[in-house]
Amino acid sequence: MDQRAPNLLDEALGLVDEEKTKPWPLSSRVVLVEDRVETSGAFVLHHLLKRALSPHSSNDVVVFLAFSQPFSHYDRVLRKLGCNLTAQRENNRFFFLDLLMSEFPDGDEENKDGLVALYGKIEKVVSTSFQENKKCITIVIDDFSLMEVAANGSTNYVLDFLRYCRTLTSAFGCSLVVLNHEDIYSSIERPALILQMEYLADILIKAEPLATGLATDVHGQLTVLNKEIRDEQGSSRNKICNFHFRVKENGVEYFYPGSKT
Amino acid sequence: MKPTTSKSTAERGLYPLPIMASPEGALVVLFHMLTFREVALSLLLLLGSLSFLSYWPDVHNLWLAGVAGSREPPPKSESPASTRSTKAKPVNNNIVMATSKPRTSSFSRNLATVPSSTPGLKYGPNGTIFISSGIPDLDKILGGGFPLGSLVMVMEDAEAPHHMLLLRNFMSQGLVHKQPLLYASPSKDPKGFLGTLPTPGSSKDDKSRDRDPENENGLRIAWQYKKYFGDNQYHFDSNRDVKHEYCHDFDLRKPLEKHFISGQHIDCVSILDSPNLAALRDRCATFLAQFPRNDSSISSASRIAIQSFCAPQCKYSNKEWDMVSFIRSLRSMVRSSNAVAVVTFPPSLLSPSFSRRWQHMADTLLSVRAIPDEDKEMAKLLTGYQDMVGLLNVHKVARINTQVPVILDATTFSIKLQKRRFLVLESLNQAPIDSSSGTSYGTSASCSGSSKTGTLDF
Numbered sequence: 182m183d184q185r186a187p188n189l190l191d192e193a194l195g196l197v198d199e200e201k202t203k204p205w206p207l208s209s210r211v212v213l214v215e216d217r218v219e220t221s222g223a224f225v226l227h228h229l230l231k232r233a234l235s236p237h238s239s240n241d242v243v244v245f246l247a248f249s250q251p252f253s254h255y256d257r258v259l260r261k262l263g264c265n266l267t268a269q270r271e272n273n274r275f276f277f278l279d280l281l282m283s284e285f286p287d288g289d290e291e292n293k294d295g296l297v298a299l300y301g302k303i304e305k306v307v308s309t310s311f312q313e314n315k316k317c318i319t320i321v322i323d324d325f326s327l328m329e330v331a332a333n334g335s336t337n338y339v340l341d342f343l344r345y346c347r348t349l350t351s352a353f354g355c356s357l358v359v360l361n362h363e364d365i366y367s368s369i370e371r372p373a374l375i376l377q378m379e380y381l382a383d384i385l386i387k388a389e390p391l392a393t394g395l396a397t398d399v400h401g402q403l404t405v406l407n408k409e410i411r412d413e414q415g416s417s418r419n420k421i422c423n424f425h426f427r428v429k430e431n432g433v434e435y436f437y438p439g440s441k442t
Numbered sequence: 443m444k445p446t447t448s449k450s451t452a453e454r455g456l457y458p459l460p461i462m463a464s465p466e467g468a469l470v471v472l473f474h475m476l477t478f479r480e481v482a483l484s485l486l487l488l489l490g491s492l493s494f495l496s497y498w499p500d501v502h503n504l505w506l507a508g509v510a511g512s513r514e515p516p517p518k519s520e521s522p523a524s525t526r527s528t529k530a531k532p533v534n535n536n537i538v539m540a541t542s543k544p545r546t547s548s549f550s551r552n553l554a555t556v557p558s559s560t561p562g563l564k565y566g567p568n569g570t571i572f573i574s575s576g577i578p579d580l581d582k583i584l585g586g587g588f589p590l591g592s593l594v595m596v597m598e599d600a601e602a603p604h605h606m607l608l609l610r611n612f613m614s615q616g617l618v619h620k621q622p623l624l625y626a627s628p629s630k631d632p633k634g635f636l637g638t639l640p641t642p643g644s645s646k647d648d649k650s651r652d653r654d655p656e657n658e659n660g661l662r663i664a665w666q667y668k669k670y671f672g673d674n675q676y677h678f679d680s681n682r683d684v685k686h687e688y689c690h691d692f693d694l695r696k697p698l699e700k701h702f703i704s705g706q707h708i709d710c711v712s713i714l715d716s717p718n719l720a721a722l723r724d725r726c727a728t729f730l731a732q733f734p735r736n737d738s739s740i741s742s743a744s745r746i747a748i749q750s751f752c753a754p755q756c757k758y759s760n761k762e763w764d765m766v767s768f769i770r771s772l773r774s775m776v777r778s779s780n781a782v783a784v785v786t787f788p789p790s791l792l793s794p795s796f797s798r799r800w801q802h803m804a805d806t807l808l809s810v811r812a813i814p815d816e817d818k819e820m821a822k823l824l825t826g827y828q829d830m831v832g833l834l835n836v837h838k839v840a841r842i843n844t845q846v847p848v849i850l851d852a853t854t855f856s857i858k859l860q861k862r863r864f865l866v867l868e869s870l871n872q873a874p875i876d877s878s879s880g881t882s883y884g885t886s887a888s889c890s891g892s893s894k895t896g897t898l899d900f
Contacts, residue, residue: 218801218838224845251777257568257843281774284767326799330770334763362802368794397849428846 189435190225193405193422194384196232205233205241205317207356211347213382215363215375220401222360222388224428226323227255229358231264233319234274240316243269244276244306246299248327249360252277261430276306285332296332296342304349311353318355320346325361329374336374347381363387383408391425398441399425562619563590563743564688568843573621573743573782574689576611579867581689583855584839585848588782588806590743591735592840593773595804596786598750602812604832604857605786607865609747611692612784614639614702616745618690622707624729626722627749628756632710635749636703643693643863693863713748717757719768726772730779746776746783752791762796769803807838810857824856825871832857834867 191197195206212229216222233243247255255277256266269275278299285295307318322328329339349355359378366372379385385406391399407420425441427434434441564572564586572587581587588594598605616623617639625632711725726746733744751769752759759765769785776783789797789809801807811833813820821827834855839848852869860866 218798218807221841221845221847227845254843258845261844281777282771284771326802327770330763330766330799333767362798365795365798365802368798395849395853400847400849430844430846 188433189422189424189437190228190403190405190426190433191232193407193420193424195407205356207319207358207384208317208354209350210356210383211350211381212356212358212384212386213378214358214360214386214388216360216388217362217364217390219390219395220388222386223249223323224426224433225386225388225403226321226358226360227258227262228433229319230255230321231259231262233317233356234264234266234269240314242274242276242306242310242315242318244278244303244318244320246278246280246303246320246322246328248280248322248331249324251281252279262432278302280328280331283331285338296338300342300345303346307349307353307355318349318353319358320349320355321358322346323360325359325378326365340374340377343378343381388426398427400427402426402438403435560742562615562621562688570840570842571743571780573619573745574615575608576613576615576689576692577608577865577867578689578691579855579865580608580834583836583850583867584806587689588784589840589842590780590782591777592782592805592842593769593776593803594782594784594806594808594840595800596784597801597807597809598786598788599809599811599832600788600790602810602832604810604812604834606749607694607857608808608810608834609749609784609786610639610694611865612745613747614641614692614698615690616743617698617702617706617708618642619743620706621742622709622729622733622744624709624711624726624744624746625749626711626713626725626747628712628714628753630712630714632712636708636710637697639698639703640692640694641696641698641702642687642690643696644691691864694859694865695863707744713751713756715757718761719758719764723768723771726783727775730775730781733780735778735780742780744779744781746772746781748783748785751785751787753788754791759791762793766796766799766803769800773803773805801837804838805840805842807836809835809837811835823872826856826858826868829858830856831859833870 194212207229214222214225230243230245233241245255252266259266266275266277270277280299283295285299303320307320310318325339325343328342329336332339343359346357350357359382361375361378363375366375385404385408387404387406388401389404390401402423402425405420405422407422409419424435424437426436427441562573564574566572566586566589570589570591572581572589574581574587575584596605596608613623613625613636625635627635629635709725709729711722713722716722729744729746733742752765772783772785787800789800792800813827813830813832817827824830834857836850836853836855839850841847854870855867856870858866858868
């Protein structure tokens with residue numbers, strides 16, 4: 182909860198806000214979470230989801246595109262983090278789009294229609310929420326690689342979809358959080374998809390296993406690249422943070438390498 | 443008789459509260475099937491009467507006397523009735539003697555003893571339900587088995603049939619539990635494979651397993667402690683009641699008896715000649731549609747086994763997007779039904795990028811590898827090398843309804859055949875000499891698809 186000391190991830194994302202006066206710092210930004218087979222980055226999504234739905238910002242809305250898990254999974258995980266998704270869904274703050282089974286099959290028109298219809302759904306939620314004076318809208322895509330599979334591998338269409346979603350971030354001040362798997366593309370010569378995604382992203386979060394292998398008290402390391410931090414002078418610069426983490430049921434511990442007691 | 447309990451009763455979940463004195467002085471012996479809550483309640487009662495009488499020192503003395511007077515082992519089986527008559531040993535003070543079974547913590551969760559109406563199902567944490575993999579050791583490694591709704595992928599060794607060992611035991615276990623099965627393989631006659639399934643045998647007669655219940659009769663040192671053993675060892679007390687066993691030991695040399703196969707719901711599909719995967723997807727969908735997920739009551743679990751999914755003799759094997767799309771839909775379908783799907787595939791036949799995609803989709807990811815017969819160097823590095831038939835790697839353990847990863851002590855296990863019949867998994871033991879190269883061997887034992895092989899360089 183927010184009463185606790187802010188953790189390193191929040192600091193790196195600029196989510197630390199003592200007075201609760203500033204607007205949601207991730208608005209109009211794209212966050213890309215990359216993970217690997219050995220280290221899942223899903224906990225970052227859960228954390229951001231919980232932050233976005235936290236009771237302090239009761240004007241926030243989350244649109245969740247679930248390709249990876251059913252609702253019951255997220256519900257149970259978030260409940261242990263102290264956030265009731267079922268209640269939030271009833272309050273119209275959490276819009277869950279179950280895309281586990283949906284396909285956007287091959288064939289030009291059909292394919293585009295599938296994704297276009299999906300985008301239309303998102304846009305409708307976003308624009309109505311915007312009219313209802315909701316402060317910030319977060320769009321979360323759990324597992325972009327599965328979306329690619331659902332579109333039967335047509336990279337262009339899913340990238341178009343992503344770009345459309347990105348226009349929402351500038352038009353309505355939404356934030357867009359996308360999870361993808363880095364190691365899928367590491368063996369491809371010119372991985373257009375992941376390169377474009379990294380280019381589009383304002384904040385890049387990488388979850389990697391430790392180089393020394395698995396350990397019980399350190400589950401991996403996070404690298405947060407925050408592009409274009411504006412400081413007081415108005416100049417912009419990149420900020421990189423690197424720290425270790427340990428995932429627990431009710432939260433995640435973050436600590437600098439070697440500082441775990 | 444002695445105020446101790448025999449192992450069998452303790453294991454069945456009886457919490458004996460042998461002697462309980464009411465303040466009036468009458469001795470009452472309680473020996474019933476008590477739930478934990480009842481035990482807690484009666485303990486509270488006991489404490490209440492204790493404080494009422496305030497005879498603490500005497501209780502202590504009596505307890506010591508009871509221990510000292512009970513040096514000989516208790517009889518193996520003891521009917522509750524006889525216990526009731528003999529247990530009422532006169533106690534001089536009108537006080538209470540509590541020799542009920544101490545628990546490590548009153549609030550510890552006793553997952554293994556959650557009663558299940560259906561055999562072959564076990565309740566796990568986070569609302570998951572496990573079914574057995576058919577290999578007791580694998581169940582233990584994975585924390586209980588395969589959770590319902592999960593997709594298990596086994597990466598094959600392209601040159602050895604070790605994945606078949608896992609697949610056979612998985613299928614046999616399902617048939618023994620009368621769970622419906624769908625089996626797809628790239629062979630011409632998949633039904634014939636059912637004839638090669640192993641039958642449940644009992645490895646209890648060989649004494650190599652420690653804590654053998656057969657040893658109970660003999661004299662043993664510190665026999666009183668044996669009631670603490672095997673609290674969570676679900677399959678050790680299983681020879682008493684074969685019907686409700688969660689996980690069997692399978693005798694790989696005997697084929698499964700006919701009555702397990704006949705009259706059961708078994709679908710066999712050959713994926714050899716189908717030009718695309720639509721047919722297989724439909725079969726899986728209709729198979730799984732019979733077992734929708736219903737959290738309130740689980741009648742039965744079903745199993746899907748797909749062998750060598752991307753085998754090159756299949757006509758669709760060059761359509762990588764079709765295959766990955768099938769895996770995705772299979773995963774989604776399994777998620778919403780009471781089933782577990784095990785898919786084996788040779789990762790070397792896929793492009794590295796797609797192999798990664800498949801691995802990401804797996805909930806539980808295993809890989810098997812053969813080891814060469816005569817490898818002098820390895821034989822030097824590992825103890826018990828002669829008995830090994832292969833290596834099993836656990837890359838990922840299913841993480842359903844939780845975000846916490848399961849970190850195992852060891853991820854590489856040796857596959858051994860005990861008495862050439864029973865499949866056992868053991869963590870690798872390095873021979874004491876030359877430990878540095880032993881470590882590097884242990885890590886490079888991960889499968890070819892794993893990226894860790896590259897980054898680790900000792």
